[in-house]
Amino acid sequence: MRISDLSRRAGLPVATVKYYLREGLLHPGTATAATQATYGDGHLRRLRLIRALTDIGGLSLRQVHAVIDAIGEADPLGAVHALDARFDADAGSDRGTADAEVDRFVDGELGWKVAADAPARRLLADALVAMRRSGRQVDVAILRPYARAAGWLVTEDLEAEDVSAGPDRSERAVIATLAADAASIALRHLAREHLAGSGRGDRGTM
């Protein structure tokens, strides 16, 4: 397809598509003339992925670059690891015992089989540390309801998703993951607004 069709199907202005091409976020099309190129389904999938990363992932273009570079030929799991790696800007951080607490919780208490270097482990430890730094006395046990909700939601999601093989399997996995992240964040924030407002009655929302 031509760039105008690609742009229309991706729901993005042609100028944006050209910008992504210049920035190397989108691979070049096949040249058909000196100033024309043709684009395929792979380009459309890539644009949908970029949109998901920026729109619902809230990623900056620099972070999108890092995720796309890392996805490459990776399997779906590697793609999700790449996505989570953006949270690890602070790898040398003073998480202290939090890393070990999280590992004991995930491997021991939950008995989940996940890679030892899964970036989500570090994200979890950072969450604990942030709660503690802000003055809350929290134990890793605070994560139990989250783990229960996660197991339940993911089971439902995996039943509904198309996890079949295909050239776009990693992209599908990343988009499904981002969409589920967004749904989970958005609904918790809305629930918080509702419950904090109505419970304390200080928001005038009743």
Added chain:
Amino acid sequence: MRISDLSRRAGLPVATVKYYLREGLLHPGTATAATQATYGDGHLRRLRLIRALTDIGGLSLRQVHAVIDAIGEADPLGAVHALDARFDADAGSDRGTADAEVDRFVDGELGWKVAADAPARRLLADALVAMRRSGRQVDVAILRPYARAAGWLVTEDLEAEDVSAGPDRSERAVIATLAADAASIALRHLAREHLAGSGRGDRGTM
């Protein structure tokens, strides 16, 4: 306290603290001499907030800027709205009917009292759109388990949190929200790795 103490207590290099000062992310201290200034608890809280935004929120410094600008004197709810606004880079997007579906779901089916302009509504609509663009036929009903889990988790969180008034109330609310977001994302990703791997047996993690 001096910048060296501030830096130590925030767990950040002095160079980073100076960088945040130059960038205007951190307000200047009180000058005590031509080249010296003293800093207070407000500075420490701000640095902890910046760390939470970058470490567990995965925000770029530009996004941190936007959130901090918006927090200002806002109440905790406004602060969380400011945090979610980063997902709305695409306000003029072709969400089509998704916005209306989400509003019916939140206001009608769930009966939650939340602001009509809460950015989390748009994030939720974007999540639906992303799932659809990636080829899944999804109905807003797919959000029901997420809403149930959200209501349950937030109820537990609000019981455990310190929601008392104080100059740092908005910062506490943002950090608590970010930490809960991070815990929720991390545990879902770990659950997914565990369940997808062990269920399909294609990851060699058993």
